[in-house]
Amino acid sequence: MQRFAEVDLTPNLYSILALLEANGACRLSDIGSALGILQTNLVKRVDELVDRGYVTREADPVDRRAKALVLTPAGREFLVRLHAIHDELESTLVERLGSEDHAKLIELLQKLLFGEELLLSTTTMGE
Numbered sequence: 001m002q003r004f005a006e007v008d009l010t011p012n013l014y015s016i017l018a019l020l021e022a023n024g025a026c027r028l029s030d031i032g033s034a035l036g037i038l039q040t041n042l043v044k045r046v047d048e049l050v051d052r053g054y055v056t057r058e059a060d061p062v063d064r065r066a067k068a069l070v071l072t073p074a075g076r077e078f079l080v081r082l083h084a085i086h087d088e089l090e091s092t093l094v095e096r097l098g099s100e101d102h103a104k105l106i107e108l109l110q111k112l113l114f115g116e117e118l119l120l121s122t123t124t125m126g127e
Contacts, residue, residue, distance in 0.1 A: 007081065012037065013045055014086070017054060017071065017079055025068035027060060036113065054078055 015035055020026055032042045046069060049055040054075030060066040071079075094102045 007078075007085070009082065010045075013049060014082055016042075016045060016049060016069075017075060017082065020055065020069055020071045021076070021079055025058065025061065025070045027066055027068055031069065049075070 012035070016031055019031055019034055023030075028039060028042060028046060031037070031046075032039050035042075037045070046055060046057075050057065053072055056070050056072055057067040058070050060068040090102075093105070097105060
């Protein structure tokens with residue numbers, strides 16, 4: 001996690017960016033549901049990403065009254081760097097735990113966070 005601190009980013013902010021990358025434009029409520037973050041807390045995090053130029057708020061293509069969050073080109077570029085950090089952290093975990101225990105750890109953490117229904121695959125987060 002220290003590597004994310006080097007780029008001044010929390011794992012929650014990384015998750016928001018990765019969700020937008022995987023799914024395209026998303027409403028704030030959809031991101032909050034997927035990550036289990038209350039909307040009041042999520043607004044502060046999204047504001048930070050907007051202020052840093054990684055995300056914009058645009059009219060939702062389905063409902064123009066609503067806003068959708070969209071990655072900016074700077075956000076996409078930043079994600080390239082973040083994915084490299086994420087991959088490095090994953091490699092360290094595999095090195096320390098072994099492939100089988102690493103897979104079991106991921107499975108247990110997802111089950112703990114999301115129950116039986118997995119909202120995101122781990123492959124989506126690292127692509």
